[in-house]
Amino acid sequence: MSSLLRRSTGLARIASISLSASTRSSMRVSRVLRTSPSAWATQSLRFYSEKKPDGSDDKGGPPAPKDPNSKPQVQSSASPGPTEGEAPTSGRGKDGRLPLPEGWVHLTDEELQGLKSMIGSGPFSIDTSLLDDVRKTGVPEAMVELIRKHKAGTAGLADAGRAFKSINALANRLAEEEIRQTQRQKEDSQYNSSKKPEEEKKSQEQEQQQDDQRPKQGEKGFNGFNANNSKKPPPNPENGGNPLRGNDWLTTIIGSAIAYWIYNSIFEESGREITWQELRKNFLDKGLVEKMVIQGHRVRVDLNRDATQSMYPDSVATRPGFNYYFTIASADAFERRLEEAQNELSIPSGERIPVSYAPESPFFNLLMAFGPTALLVGLLIWASRRGPGGAGGSSGIFGFSKSKAKRFSQETAVKVKFSDVAGMDEAKQEIMEFVSFLKKPERFQRLGAKIPRGAILAGPPGTGKTLLAKATAGESGVPFFSVSGSEFVEMFVGVGASRVRDLFATARKHTPCIIFIDEIDAIGRSRSEGQRFGGNDEREATLNQILTEMDGFNTTDQIVVLAGTNRADVLDKALMRPGRFDRHINIDAPTMKGRQDIFKVYLKKIVTHEEMEYLSGRLATLTPGFAGADIANCVNEAALIAARTNAASVTLLHFEQAIERVIGGLERKSLVLNPNDKKTVAYHEAGHAICGWFFRYADPLLKVSIIPRGKGLGYAQYLPGDAYLMSREQLMDRMAMTLGGRISEEIHFPTVTTGAADDFDKVTRMATAMVTQWGMSDKVGPVYFRNDESRVYKPFSEGTGQVIDAEVRRIVEQAYKKCKDLLIEKKKEVGLIAEELLRKEMLVRDDMVRILGPRPFDDPDDFSKFFGEADKAPSGPPTPPATPELPDAPEPPASPALFKEVKDNESR
Ligand SMILES: Nc1ncnc2c1ncn2[C@@H]1O[C@H](COP(=O)(O)OP(=O)(O)OP(=O)(O)O)[C@@H](O)[C@H]1O
Secondary structure, eight states: OOOHHHHHHHHHHHHHHHHEEEEHHTTTGGGGSSSSSHHHHHHHHHHHBBBBBOBBTTTTTOOOOOOSSSOOHHHHHHHHOOOTSSSSTTTOOOTTOOOTTTTEOOOOOOHHHHHHHTTTSSSSSHHHHHHHHHHHOOHHHHHHHHHHHHHHOOTHHHHHEEEEEEEEEHHHHHHHHHHHHHHHHHHHHHHHHHSSOHHHHHHHHHHHHHHGGGGGGOOBTTTSBBOOOOOOOOOGGGTOOOTTTHHHHHHHHHHHHHHHHHIIIIIIISSEEEEHHHHIIIIIITOEEEEEEEEETEEEEEEEEHHHHOOOOOOOOGSOOOOEEOSSSSSHHHHHHHHHHHHTTTOOGGGOEEEOOOOOOOHHHHHHHHHHHHHHHHHHHHHHHHSSSSTTTOOOGTTTTTTEEEEEEETTTOOGGGGGGOOOHHHHHHHHHHHHHHHHHHHHHTTTOOOOOOEEESSTSSSHHHHHHHHHHHHHHEEEEEGGGGGGGSSSHHHHHHHHHHHHHHHHHOSEEEEESSSTTHHHHOOHHHHHHHOOHHHHHHHHHHHHHHTTOTTTTEEEEEEEEEEEBBBBBHHHHHHSEEEEOOEEEEEHHHHHHHHHHHHHSOOOOSOOHHHHHHHHHHTTOOOEEEEEEHHHHHHHHHHTTTTTOOOOHHHHHHHHHHHHHBBBBTTTHHHHHHHHHHHHHHHHHHHHHSSSTTTOOEEEEEEEETTBBBEEEOOOOOOOOOOOHHHHHHHHHHHHHHHHHHHHHOOOOOOGGGHHHHHHHHHHHHHHTHHHHOTOOSOOOOOOOOOOOOOOOOHHHHHHHHHHHHHHHHHHHHHHHHHHTTHHHHHHHHHHHHSSSSHHHHHHHHHHHHHSOOHHHHHHHHHHTTTTOOOOOOOOOTTTOOOSSOOOOOOOOOOOOHHHHHOO
């Protein structure tokens, strides 16, 4: 540590700078004292001429009596009293010394130098003008003894406390004197300015101005510290007008200086480890060792200082109080060794080195054992107090317990309005009530209505939950605290709960306001669920704290808590009960109309000359299942594509490319398939395309391609539409279409490939859901078995399991047969499409119409509206009605591309 301190000169420099800088800031009046020493004496004279230390008026009165407590010899050597013929000095010596308070003495020049070296032995320096000030003020008596001990190198740890006290008292006295000086100065200048003629005033002002500038040039103030900062804080009346008292920094700096000094005197100055060989060679053989003291397993070597000084004048060993040490295994062995060494040196028995025993210092041992740890702990505590939570605050270690919530206010970030949030009219309406509560609470309170405490916004990712919460804040114009549930979770137990406390406490200070907790499921999961896996104390403590805080609201507290989650189903019931999150607002993926509205919001922000109504409608048709975030991304992607091609504006083509890219992934032009694989892919995709064309309930095909994209080797884009209800027939057609790729391979090639694995996965999942969840199997019946993969045991019996397996297999085989029948019947058409695909690599709907003729079924309305009606067949099934309140949405439509279809699209 000492070497560390020694080496870190940079640190020392910083400490030194901070000492002067911080002192500067407290020396509020030093500029008026930057006059010559004679001026200082005159000012002091004036000051002390009015009032004596004993309180009597000195005008014409006798000189002040000497302080009876001051040491006579000190007084006589360093503080001579007024001599005959001198002006009455009101207690001040001829060299400007001030009267001494009880227990204080003036220092001699030698002692002053000792003080300088004592304080200056740390990384601090003390300049001459400060010494002058100390010469005038004197020091506490104890300081004289300390200076003497420091000089002799005998200062111990017990002296540290005394030193600390004395330096603190000295600093206070210096500051007090300075304040008195200033007041005096002010009074004088007021008095003078009222008396002096105009010219004199002017010249004094000039002088004053010069004085004002001087600190900037680095002149010294009363305390000899640099007094650059002329804008100093006024003395605080609460601490007796003393700017230093109660100042942490002063204590810290003085404390550090003393700690450094103690460290020096104990660890560095006092000794150094030496080996037996070094001792022999450098000291023992040369007769420099005076005595050896055995302390347990350590031996202290006392050298003859005078002899050492003459032999090694520059050595540290000459310093008073310095000793070498070495460690021994046992005292007996050491004494034997010393004996042998002295025999070898033929030292007569009367001159042998005396060896004595001293008890081990328990304090020293304790210090060595726990010192570093204590130092580290001390540092940690200090750092935690200085941490982000602010000095001395209740922030705890490193401010962990502070909430990390970001605060937005109307002036800062929340510029979002309800008009920026499209496609969720019901949710908006629901939440607008919170806005009117925050804006006009009396409207509700007048009728005795209790205001909802909060709302849970639940829905899939990217559907605009956060955006809606922000818009609520933006509309109501109140502060908005946004925090993520996961930010409460820390590895320390209790941190989450205290962050919740902190968040709500801060919110209460800023009422009316909105707190938004995103991803609340990170902390709000059902507690019973946690117990199954052993529980999580920290999470539960955090959740309990939220419950408590929400209960703790006053009905008049204008705090609204909004929370967002993708998993409302796992949240704790207590969180969802009325009185906490009263409102449950479901925000699902937007409908066709919703998507169109969201597109309109984002299309406004880019340059496009397309007709807005048509463009937004067409894009919304192309993007079933897209959330608001996907739509925002799509529009941005289109603008990027347009920019890449240096287009003047973003066109429909750019949008379609962007959608394709978002759904199918990046085109992999670098992946070149061999002709055989390419042919297999073409027939596989053609199989899907033919099924899509000739099955009544299949989705309209938009595009089929054999250019690898994303994770798949082929790609087919269908338009599934917004399906909220699906019939058994629709599901069967979808499954049959999904199997079309593999069956086409079987029909046209002697063998099959691995490319249909993903199709099988989709088909199996659909068939399983039909049997276990949707009640579409007569044998299993109208039952629902939750598909929970984390469950160890299946929710049905072994027998039921076998029936389920058989039913799933039966349904898949049924779909398989349906598809195979069709593809055998349309074998020629599959070939035509596949060959065309091999030639052109990509076919669109128009190509299909050209090769196969119009599709024999009606397309959904939206599709016909935006993709032409030329190929519309006379009859077709009605579009299923939209019922958004279904508890479980059916399996999403399958996209029968070869190999891996894009999972994102699939999940929609
Ligand atoms: N209805 C919408 N209207 C306009 N923009 C939207 C809409 N929904 C989403 N967005 C866009 O998507 C971005 C992401 O939305 P947001 O962060 O609100 O989603 P979220 O539902 O909170 O998602 P998560 O559950 O993943 O946190 C928004 O910044 C906005 O650009």
